[in-house]
Amino acid sequence: MASVQGTIYPAEDFDAEVDAEALHEAMKGWAHIPSFILGTDEDPIIEILANRSNAQRLEIRDQFKQMYGEHLIDRLKSELKGDFEEVVVALLTPPVEYLARCMKGAMKGMGTDEQALIEIMCAKNNQEIEELKATYAExxxxxxxxxxxxxxxxxxxxxxxxxxxxxxxxEGDENDVDDGLAEEDATEIYDAGEGQRGTDESKFNSVLALRSFPHLRIMFEKYLELSGNSIDNMIDEECDGVIKDGYMAIVYCVRNIPGFFAKRINDACKGMGTDDSTLIRCIVSRSEIDLQQVKEVFETRYGRPLSEAIRDECGGDYKNMLLAVVKD
Structure with missing residues (x-):
C-alpha cells in the first residue's frame, strides 16, 4: 500500500485549548464588526489551520465551542469573506463531509457542475464512495x-x-489481473469504438466503471497493442461532451491519481479568471493524502512550481493560506 504523502501532518505537542484561545484572540476585534472593516489578525488563523491535521482542527473546533459558547465556523464566517473564508471552512470540515457538501453544491440551483462530480467520483475507491453516500444522507x-x-x-x-x-x-492488485480477460476487454472496447460506425458507450461504461485499476492498466496496454492507438486518443476521437470528460478522468486516475489532480489544478488556473472552488477543493482534499506528489507532478508537467501558480492566480490571505497548505 502506497504511503501517504500529504503536506499536512498532525502537529506534535498539540494543545486544542491553546489553539482555540489563539484563534479567539485573533478574532477579537470590535464586536459584530467584520474583519474586512476593522481587521482580524489572519496570521494565527493561517498558522494554526494549515499546520494541524484535520482531526486536530476538529478538536480545536469542539474546544472553541466549549470555551466560548459559539461555533468556530460561524464565528470565522462572520469575520472573513470570499475565497479565504471558503478555504478556512473547508479545513474545519471533516474530509468526507466536505466532499459531500461539494457534491450537493455541484447539483444545486440552475445548471450542474459536471466537472466537480467527475473529479470527486472518479478518484474514489469503493469504500470511499460508500462513506461519501452515507455522509451525504446524514x-x-x-x-x-x-x-x-x-x-x-x-x-x-x-x-x-x-x-x-x-x-x-x-478490487485487487497487479497479481490478480487476468491477462486474457484484459485482452478480451480491450477487444470489446475496440469493437465498441474504433471498430464500428458509432460508439457503444454502454460497453465503455461496463469496463471503465467496474474493472479494477490494475486490470485497466493492463487493458490499456493490450488496447495499444491491438489498435496502435492509445485508449485516451480513442476516447478523444470516439466520444464528446461530459461523457468523454468522465471516461478521460478514469483513465487519468488509473494511470496516476496525483497526476489527475495536478491536471485539475492546472485547468483551474488556465484562461481568464481562476476556478477558485476547484483550486480550493483539490488542494484541501488532497492535503493529507498525496499533495506532495501532486506538487511534484505539477512542476514536472507544467514547468513551474504549484506555489508559483498560486501566487499568480490568488491574492491576499487566500493566497497565503493556500501557500501554507501546500508548504511552499
Missing amino acids: VFDGDSLEEDIEGETSGHFKRLLVSLCNAGRE
Missing part, C-alpha cells in the same frame, strides 16, 4: 446521492456516475 436529511445524481444528470453520463455510485468496482 448531512442532507436522508437525501440519496444516487437519486440526486439521477435527477441532475442524463444519458450516458448519468449511467457512468450511477455505476460509480454503486461502488461495484473490482
Whole structure:
C-alpha cells in the first residue's frame, strides 16, 4: 500500500485549548464588526489551520465551542469573506463531509457542475464512495446521492456516475489481473469504438466503471497493442461532451491519481479568471493524502512550481493560506 504523502501532518505537542484561545484572540476585534472593516489578525488563523491535521482542527473546533459558547465556523464566517473564508471552512470540515457538501453544491440551483462530480467520483475507491453516500444522507436529511445524481444528470453520463455510485468496482492488485480477460476487454472496447460506425458507450461504461485499476492498466496496454492507438486518443476521437470528460478522468486516475489532480489544478488556473472552488477543493482534499506528489507532478508537467501558480492566480490571505497548505 502506497504511503501517504500529504503536506499536512498532525502537529506534535498539540494543545486544542491553546489553539482555540489563539484563534479567539485573533478574532477579537470590535464586536459584530467584520474583519474586512476593522481587521482580524489572519496570521494565527493561517498558522494554526494549515499546520494541524484535520482531526486536530476538529478538536480545536469542539474546544472553541466549549470555551466560548459559539461555533468556530460561524464565528470565522462572520469575520472573513470570499475565497479565504471558503478555504478556512473547508479545513474545519471533516474530509468526507466536505466532499459531500461539494457534491450537493455541484447539483444545486440552475445548471450542474459536471466537472466537480467527475473529479470527486472518479478518484474514489469503493469504500470511499460508500462513506461519501452515507455522509451525504446524514448531512442532507436522508437525501440519496444516487437519486440526486439521477435527477441532475442524463444519458450516458448519468449511467457512468450511477455505476460509480454503486461502488461495484473490482478490487485487487497487479497479481490478480487476468491477462486474457484484459485482452478480451480491450477487444470489446475496440469493437465498441474504433471498430464500428458509432460508439457503444454502454460497453465503455461496463469496463471503465467496474474493472479494477490494475486490470485497466493492463487493458490499456493490450488496447495499444491491438489498435496502435492509445485508449485516451480513442476516447478523444470516439466520444464528446461530459461523457468523454468522465471516461478521460478514469483513465487519468488509473494511470496516476496525483497526476489527475495536478491536471485539475492546472485547468483551474488556465484562461481568464481562476476556478477558485476547484483550486480550493483539490488542494484541501488532497492535503493529507498525496499533495506532495501532486506538487511534484505539477512542476514536472507544467514547468513551474504549484506555489508559483498560486501566487499568480490568488491574492491576499487566500493566497497565503493556500501557500501554507501546500508548504511552499
